[in-house]
Amino acid sequence: QSVLTQPPSVSAAPGQKVTISCSGSNSNIGSNYVSWYQQLPGTAPKLLIYENNKRPSGIPDRFSGSKSGTSATLGITGLQTGDEADYYCGTWDSSLSAVFGTGTKVTVL
Amino acid sequence: QVQLVESGGGVVQPGRSLRLSCATSGFTFSNYAIYWVRQAPGKGLEWVAVISYDGNNKYHADSVKGRFTISRDNSKNTLYLQMNSLRAEDTAMYHCVRAGGPHYYYYMDVWGKGTTVTVS
Numbered sequence: 001q002s003v004l005t006q007p008p009s010v011s012a013a014p015g016q017k018v019t020i021s022c023s024g025s026n027s028n029i030g031s032n033y034v035s036w037y038q039q040l041p042g043t044a045p046k047l048l049i050y051e052n053n054k055r056p057s058g059i060p061d062r063f064s065g066s067k068s069g070t071s072a073t074l075g076i077t078g079l080q081t082g083d084e085a086d087y088y089c090g091t092w093d094s095s096l097s098a099v100f101g102t103g104t105k106v107t108v109l
Numbered sequence: 110q111v112q113l114v115e116s117g118g119g120v121v122q123p124g125r126s127l128r129l130s131c132a133t134s135g136f137t138f139s140n141y142a143i144y145w146v147r148q149a150p151g152k153g154l155e156w157v158a159v160i161s162y163d164g165n166n167k168y169h170a171d172s173v174k175g176r177f178t179i180s181r182d183n184s185k186n187t188l189y190l191q192m193n194s195l196r197a198e199d200t201a202m203y204h205c206v207r208a209g210g211p212h213y214y215y216y217m218d219v220w221g222k223g224t225t226v227t228v229s
Contacts, residue, residue, distance in 0.1 A: 032214065033216065035216035035217065037154070037217070039154075044204055044220040044221065044222050044223055045146075045154065045204075045217075045220050046220065047216065047217060047218055047219070047220075050209060050216040050218075051216065056218075086153075088153065088154050090154075090216070090217065092213075092214040096168050097156060097168065097170060097171075098144065098146075098156035098159060098217075099156065100153060100154045100155065100156065101153075102153055103153040103154070
């Protein structure tokens with residue numbers, strides 16, 4: 001059902017950097033803002049990035065977002081054990097529906 | 110602080126109905142669009158429906174269209190999801206989510222903890 005494609009998992013050692021890709025099409029990412037959500041184990045998702053690259057208050061600048069064409073990327077630098085979570089991209093689609101990515105599990109080695 | 114608290118979930122037989130509610134506080138409810146998003150056990154996020162700040166624009170996912178209806182009562186600061194003809198595949202945690210602004214296409218800003226619906 002997910003319209004946006006993400007890698008199932010990424011991993012890195014503490015302090016390192018990871019990037020998560022989100023691939024869509026002209027009808028969604030190509031023509032709308034992208035947001036990113038973090039879901040820690042057993043909790044509700046939380047907004048991490050909105051309008052491609054903006055961080056809500058309280059989100060550290062270790063998290064960054066970017067968009068190019070029909071793809072978007074979430075970057076996490078200075079990886080911490082507390083960053084272990086599932087991450088989802090999301091956007092609006094011209095079919096008048098909200099769409100999410102398939103989700104990526106981040107593991108800190 | 111901004112709060113969204115879902116209720117109304119439970120165990121229901123296939124084909125029956127259920128109405129979820131989302132009570133909100135800490136913000137001007139009538140200024141924001143609101144989403145319902147669900148997550149089946151062990152699965153990813155799935156958008157269910159969204160309603161604009163004034164209730165004039167409503168959109169539903171194809172998977173629930175014709176069976177679920179989103180609505181709001183701005184006088185009670187409350188969002189609803191009427192779910193009819195429930196199926197096993199509707200089993201999920203249902204989250205009420207405030208949008209980042211008044212319109213249906215805004216990002217999902219603040220999430221409620223969710224209420225569990227089990228169709229069995």
